[in-house]
Amino acid sequence: MKSFHTLALSATFVFAIAAPSFAGPIESACLRSDRKGANRQLCGCIQQVADMTLRGADQRKAAGFFRDPDRAQKVKMSKSKSDDAFWDRYKAFGEQAEAYCAS
Template sequence: MMKKPVLLALCVAVAIPVLTSFAHAGPIENACNRSNRKQASRQLCGCIQQVADQVLRRSDQSRAASFFKNPDKAHKVWMSKSKSDDAFWDRYKAFGAQAEAVCAG
């Protein structure tokens, strides 16, 4: 009789970290997983999100995630003459280079 509660507690202890990792996926990971790109995988998208968490502000992540759905947005930001867009683009390029170095392979 005592085995069932222990087994249940063990299952819950193992399941909670797995479930919360899906619940706490960041904006870039979510956008990557939803994209139609054939190279996208949960592992790759998760790696890219980890780099984003290190390199980009949360607001930058949301903005960059919107590029998955609408690549024209990225082009408009790149072509913009705005100082804030230029600063974002510099951070975005650094993120892309770091993600490629860490996640490609």
């Protein structure tokens, strides 16, 4: 029983230390981008807003816009109902990220 508790505490400790180093898709794309002002603090803030406002699939789709900005324009101009719904969520995310992370 003692070894189980030791193992559980060790696993919890390792996870607590390692967890902050995992960047989400938006943060990773932001950090890899050549955008002026992109830094760990700003990109992390934007990821936090993404975590509150976008589903995982939406985050991955939005992260692709950092690599291919033309793709964002194609999605925005798309006549697809799913792209329209995504764009509404993405636009709301962008507005919230700007308000929350601008400083």
